[in-house]
Amino acid sequence: MTTVLLVAGSPSERSRSAALLAAVQQRLRERVVRTDRLALRTLDAEALLQADVGHPDVVEAARRVAEAGAIVVATPVYKAAYSGVLKVFLDVLPQSAFKGKTVLPLATGGSPHHMLALDYALRPVLQSLGARLILPGVYATDAQVVVTPEGAHQLAPELSTRLDDAVDALVAETGAQAAHAGSFAPVPFAQVRCSV
Ligand SMILES: Cc1cc2nc3c(=O)[nH]c(=O)nc-3n(C[C@H](O)[C@H](O)[C@H](O)COP(=O)(O)O)c2cc1C
Numbered sequence: 001m002t003t004v005l006l007v008a009g010s011p012s013e014r015s016r017s018a019a020l021l022a023a024v025q026q027r028l029r030e031r032v033v034r035t036d037r038l039a040l041r042t043l044d045a046e047a048l049l050q051a052d053v054g055h056p057d058v059v060e061a062a063r064r065v066a067e068a069g070a071i072v073v074a075t076p077v078y079k080a081a082y083s084g085v086l087k088v089f090l091d092v093l094p095q096s097a098f099k100g101k102t103v104l105p106l107a108t109g110g111s112p113h114h115m116l117a118l119d120y121a122l123r124p125v126l127q128s129l130g131a132r133l134i135l136p137g138v139y140a141t142d143a144q145v146v147v148t149p150e151g152a153h154q155l156a157p158e159l160s161t162r163l164d165d166a167v168d169a170l171v172a173e174t175g176a177q178a179a180h181a182g183s184f185a186p187v188p189f190a191q192v193r194c195s196v
Helices: 016-030 045-049 056-067 084-092 117-128 157-180
Strands: 003-008 034-039 070-076 102-109 138-141 145-147 153-155
Touching (some): 016 070, 016 102, 016 145, 016 153, 056 084, 084 117, 102 157
Parallel strands (some): 003 034, 070 102, 102 138
Antiparallel strands (some): 145 153
């Protein structure tokens, strides 16, 4: 069964972009898709900054990327681009780390002005790592993602709908990918049709 790796690219513990990721993870679980979650802020900072590709944290993270059939990458917008921790992480991955994989990018930003950062900044990097397909990203402003002090999150209804659509596209793609690879994709119970 395909595993979807969820990569949290914010340095913040209480993170809005991580809330988007959690919402995607919840939707994937409802569709019985296996997920794995990687918070880049927990990786060894020195290893990332010094591009120490032999460090156990980096080796283990690269292994989880390699094992995933699809990747969801969430980042805050920083200075009209994506976060620095995401950049140093992508830099230590092998050049073809995303080869054959479907990628769904997610971002949150303080204002709508930088919503294209996913397309002009992140997309070319994902492409250079060999992604098979980069799905249209989902961008949310801070006003659309409320994170409580306890860490719970509340999403604007319009944003929830866009995430539903993005997860539908991701599941359809990874299912097609798995079928192509000769294994079976998970079928949601509601879609099971019995012979009559
Ligand atoms: C260093 C820094 C730079 C930022 N630069 C931008 C920016 O250029 N454009 C923008 O819309 N928001 C910017 N923001 C706001 C964040 O993108 C926004 O609050 C985001 O939701 C934070 O996500 P996180 O909680 O997952 O870290 C910046 C925030 C920080 C801390």
